Amino acid sequence: MKPNTLLFEIAWEVCNQIGGIFTYIKSKVPTMLDTYGDNYMLIGPYIPEKAKLDFRPVREIENVALAEAVQHVRSLGYEVHYGYWLLNEARPKVLLIKPSIHGEHLNDAKTTLWKNHGISTIEKDPLTDQVIAFGEITKILLTKFIENLEISQDVIAHYHEWMSAGSLTGLMREKIRLATVFTAHATLLGRYLAPNEEHYCPKKHSYNWLQKAKQYGIESRVALERTAARSAHTLVANSDITARECEAFFERSPDNVIRSGIHKKPGVGHEVFEQHLLHRAKIDAFVKAVFFPSYHIKTEKMLYFFSSGRYEFRNKGFNITLESMARLNAELIRRKSDLTIVFFMISKQPFQTIRPDVLEARQRFHDLQKICKSISAKLGPRIYSNVTSATGHKLPDLNELIDEDLQQTWRQALANFKREGLPPVSTHQLENHDEIAEFCQRNGLNNEAHNPVKVIYHADFIERTTSLFSLDYLEFVRGCHLGIFPSLYEPWGYAPMETIMHGTPVVTSDLSGFGKYIRTMVPSDKDHEVKIVDRQGKSEEEAIAQLTETLHDFVETFEKNQYIPRASLPKHILDTFCWSELQQRYHENYKLALMRYQPVADLY
Template identity: 40%
Template sequence: MAVTSKLKKNSEETISITPREQKKPMLMEIAWEVCNQVGGIYTVIRSKVPAMVEEWGENYCLVGPYFPNTAMIEFEPIADLDESPFGKIVKRMQEMGFDAYYGRWLVTGKPKIVLLDFKNLLKNTNDYKFKLWEKHQISTLNAEPLVDQVIALGEMIRVFLTEFGETFGNKNDIVAHFHEWMVATALIDIRSDNVPISTVFTTHATMLGRYIAGNEADFYEKLSTYNWEVEAKNYGIEAQAKIERLAAQKSHVLTTVSDVTAKECEVFFGRTCDLILPNGLNVTRFAATHEFQNLHLKYKEKIHQFVMGHFFQSYSWDLDNTLYFFTSGRYEFRNKGYDITLEALKRLNFKLVQAGVDTTVVMFIITKNPVHSIDPEVLQSRAVMEEIRQTCESIEKQVGEHLFHASASNEDPNLPDLNQFVDEYWRLRLRRTIQTWKTKKLPHTVTHLLKQPDDITAYLKETNLLNHEQDRVKFVYHPDFISPTNPLFGMEYSQFVRGCHLGVFPSYYEPWGYTPLECVVRGIPTVTSDLSGFGDFIMQLMKDYDNVGVYVVNRKKKNFDKAADQLADLLFKFVTMNRRDRIMQRNRVENISEVFDWSNLRSYYDTAHDLALKRKGVTRM
């Protein structure tokens, strides 16, 4: 019920003043990876949608770029543009000549979504660049082509938010949450133009941090000494760094995803982060109550099939005494910790051989690097093994039929000689197929033909880790992401993860790190580092993290050599653990997954939005 105030006028007349009714705020999340899968931010936004829709309902909308290929799959248009404030502004933009689309994102939660097609604005990028320089002193000289796309999209977002704020800002409280520098030019503009919208800016990884950490040793030790302008010029990312820095400074609320990255923000942005927003997942999508152990066995069997086709052509071992480790992510040899992982595995191999441990470890390295194609020899081996399988199934069927007839018609209860039930054709075919398949060559360490050698292949060659029979650690470098259409594995990446025993991600530079979290929610133990956002968060969350199956490599205080030793020791301990203990650990790690559900972690975002509204002079209802 509204409260009425009365002011006296000329001691006779009274004027009633009724404060305007405060409606529930409206929230827009804006990112380059809305309905556009590029990297981890897509996972952040998509997985968070159900929790955000639960909190905000129809007052929540996402804004991103329109790309026909992804929109065709994930976007469902809404015909009635007047049914919501977001649709009304899209309609107005269409009338202004912009290619704007309004609809639903076809993910869990089906949120409202606005997609902006900026391609027709690319011809005007010089004009937008001039305005960036004139208003904000952001130079875009010699910037990469992506910057042109970012600026064109930013102009469309600016128009959308300006129209939205001018139309609804006097009656509604509005929050615009920007993710990363690729949509940040719009934030800079609407703040300069005093558009009535509260703003939050989240950096998931600073541009300068990613570049410097991947190229210089002792990044964290030297962090406080870096001059952001000098480093931006050195790496040719002046435009990107200035956009990111200015957005961080102008936003009402600055956030990042971990304490690790917050330290970078102080140095590179000249502003302390207001809040940390840890990343989560929609855990219900991964939940397999009482089934995750069975799923592990199911998908491990599929990995067995790959291993047989890849290795057994040269030599074989007991698959029942085999452990599958893997690492995955963007190809950043140092940042993602591929260097220390390989070094630790080299040391693990030595430890296992010296200790006489008969367990075999197969290490899968899953990343994306330019390739010509899958290696024909790898495909050929797989195809011939499949031929052996089909031949064996035919023999099995033939033996079964003959055995049944012989047993039914024979009074002798003893098992007859089964060889007599296999005719010469199938015997000869099996013998020839096996002879064709077997080779004295070492199994390939790389499944594809790389366009050029890289640090991974160089390391394996230099250390002679080339899948020798006596090695206890074998390597499969798969320079492409796993998908159901992949002829080598034929399953989803998520299924592959469930089939493995351990994920290894001792990153050097990792603002958050979804890969270990994806292991946790699938009940797979994982290795992370205290320099990753996830590792730092888990150490703050619990003391006995290693007991529940999350191993943290200390890279803050240990140098490369000592950290590699620690990782090798962790891996050796895991390999020599008995099977019962590994099963119990999978149970424990799966039990903590609920902690990372967005239904619990959304509150961090709620706090950021509340703070933005407060700093704009309003309070969320």
Template identity: 40%
Template sequence: MQPPASTPEIVAPDALLVEVAWEVCNQVGGIYTVIRSKVPATVQGWDERYCLIGPYFPQQAQGEFEAFDDYQLQLLNDPFAGAVRQMRQMGYDVCIGTWLITGRPRVVLINPFQAYGQLGQIKTDLWLRHGIPTPDNDDLLHQVEAFGHLVKIFMKVLTDEVVPPQRVIAHFHEWMTGVAIPDMRREQVPAHIVFTTHATLLGRYLAMNDPNFYDHLMQVDWAAEAVHFNIETAVRIERAAAHGSHVFTTVSELTVRECIYLLDRIPDCVLPNGLNIERFVALHEFQNLHKQYKDKIHEFVMAHFFQSYSFDLDKTIYMFTSGRYEYHNKGFDLTLEALARLNYRLQQSGLEGQVVMFFITKRPFTSINPLVLQSRAILDEVHETCNAIERQVGERLMYAAASSTDHRLPDLSAMVDDYWKLRYRRTLQSWKTSQLPSVITHNLIDDQKDDILNFLRRSNMINHQHDRVKIVYHPDFVSPTSPLFGMEYGQFVRGCHLGIFPSYYEPWGYTPLECVARGVPAITSDLSGFGDYVMQHVQDHDDKGIFVVQRQEKNFDEAAEELTNMLWDFVLLSRRERIAQRNRVESSSELFDWKNLRQYYDRAYELALERS
């Protein structure tokens, strides 16, 4: 299947588009990236006929949302502003303004807590009208249901503001906004409704707990399993939204099966996710950026490993994986098994070089490991001492060169003061140790039950000097404020050589796509939406540095061997070959730009207008 032919820049000129998502100006998870990155391309097609709706949480919105004041609001002459004015007259707390991102779209934020006084009636109506029960002690569900009630009211007011022949398309993302849909249909609100599930809620839970999830999918009793995992309310909301929408969509062919068996509706459209590639484009600079950020990673690696033993950084390859901590779903288990096999192969081969593998995820921890932090601090001290010696020697060498008639290089050590010699020696003595480098940078709250650590203990991959694959498990976000890395996640990705994401359950998968956008080769799987899309639409994807592990038809051992072979082949590449590969990866990133993939969304909107 090829992408649809290009569509005109102006889409459905007689329609308004309202996109409703829990993560508008509210960064919680992956949907935030989807919505935010898609905005520039959507604004290009819809311009001022486009508006987003999200929940108003002041702390989250701060720095992202700029509200219009009363005077600005009165000057606005469009249905969105008119609906906000009308709701304010009705006594509702509603803000309208601009999301401070590329494209600067119009945004309406609604405070869900203002409807808490009506929660009893809202919950009763959901049960009596739609069979959706709500427990009394779940505040997230209360927020979601209150927000859905208020969105329904806003959509009723907005559609009253619209003057025919203009129509309203309402696109809801995920179950957290789907509460509004069944009541909108019941009250016949004249909006054309699109609902997108990015990952069925029940599917994610089942995949985490069933190693044969895909084989058992057809036999799942959704109602019983929803009760079993204590997610019955959310699952019933998701089902009601799927069945109440005029057009039901999901993000990949893989999740179509989930929707059929867990939601009992065949999706009308598949809407693949993209990125705003312009944000990542570095043109001829991206190779220089790779070196710049690789040098920053070198600093971390020297601090972490060189106090125990050293190795040649020019012959070291940096690999990484990242994402939500779902040991099985994200393929951490498969990645570790392949790394253990790669470690053995490299030890037996006699080849030079090392692999340093980073696991970047989020886990509960008490603190950074004091020894890891101390090592980094002492190395910084070594660096400062070396810089001071370099400056001193440089000045004195220059003077000696200019004043001497002897053309031989003088004794450089004689140009260093005893103070700096002593400081250099003492700093190194306090830094060097016989202890092995830690495989984890932080102290976890319960490391005895951590699957990654337990695998490393069982396999004895604990950063011995003879290990050719070294492990750095970093259970926190990479950020510029981190005393260990001191860089942004995107910079860290650019500094690595390969991203590894062989997921078992991944409705789409942004992490490999973000690698590709930065010119970094990536491994994905045919059980991720992104990998499935690559196999269908990207010819010679291996040659372009996008590798897909076959997991649908292979057992764990076979998939691990295939991944090991991919890693082995990558390690065997010369530096020149890796540079050429990064060039090919970067040039293919345009395939995943929202400017191209937005067309799938516009087709769904046209279908919604036709159906209702």
């Protein structure tokens, strides 16, 4: 590749958190900036409520060719924003495009898709309309930009999944001089078939993609995805699972399989344990605020389990996780165990607001802490004065040191803190009663005092600025004892990978790309902190039974040792997850895309 090659990374989750691709892009950016510098830029959709959190607009665009291209797009009546994505470790340049075009232009774009590619978009689908609009504006922008460049300037457009790739086929068909890369992080048909077709994995090559797409009402979406994947100069998959789906549904084998990664390895040894204690203390404070007003829990005998991910109830294994937690709850009751397990479900769902009683409980807990500190501040000097007095050889009677004012303050604080009723299961006022809430209600996971397993359903992303825990997501992960991700469909699996890499033991499945990779890298007879539930070729009941046994063993280990060790993986495995290594493989794919774009140039 030439040193000045321009690289655009295009994804629907740029400045727009939805699922794993957001984590993928965010973690990759620092390495991309280190490698490509000012020649690197991201393109994503402009979603105002998301952009206001971490996007800083810039009025002036330094690159003249880009400035002219943006001005051209704006002159056509389309909305484009230029600025910086405010990440913790980097500030990449981004273009955010509002995915909306006028009705007649949308119809023209749909007509072109039908004439050139046989893609029917007649059925009403607001999301597909947004994807087409985003693609059309991106195509106009990139076309105008490249027209303004020197003929010798190389440009690469790297697309992630179907929602970002609406412009890819048009740019290729019109022979705009740029090389294209398409990364498949999953497939649409895979997401739909896995939870609805029995024994999906071994049968994937037998399905007729068009027939199944019509059956599930996603024909236009699948056709857009398939056309983009088949058109790109280079096709990359994130796991062997996705690679096999590409062969089955796109009829194209990926040019390479490149795992998802992280920016840098977390700390080791005592650093990991210290971080766990620090962040666990903040989770402790939240749990006390929610539960202690109703009844007391022994915090020294409390474990924190969690599961998180995009809301796909069966694909993410939420169904078997909840069933296993219900069975574990029944077993702990039968054994009269004095342990408490607080299980957090973290998954974004539509909600109206955070529940007022949760906010109120947290505030009252903070108020109680302040009062306790105030009492300590007054009581401390009195105890010191008593001890240092002539009669201070005896332990003072604390009741004599507390005056009426302190007693009244304490009684008032307790009265304000206590609450009638059970602690809430959901932290948010949901717009609709969903499967998680319904399962908990139906199976008695309602936070009654006699239940060893408590549930906290957090229907939003965990971000420091809005977090009920005063933590960001990875800090929350470090503060927990176990992450549970027994997915039915998980082509890679960022959640389990991040969990284990930040020191928290994890349960995943053999249908997760991450789980399959660990199984190939670590001998099965080695004892390590990644437990794998066998789901391939197994019934749901068999998976639930194995997961319940795994959770039971974990609890027994804690009961015997009163200690859960932090997790770690061998260095040779950790190294394979770092973008500094993985980016080299993408670099080779960029060179391959340029070779296919200009096969006679012999420059690469």
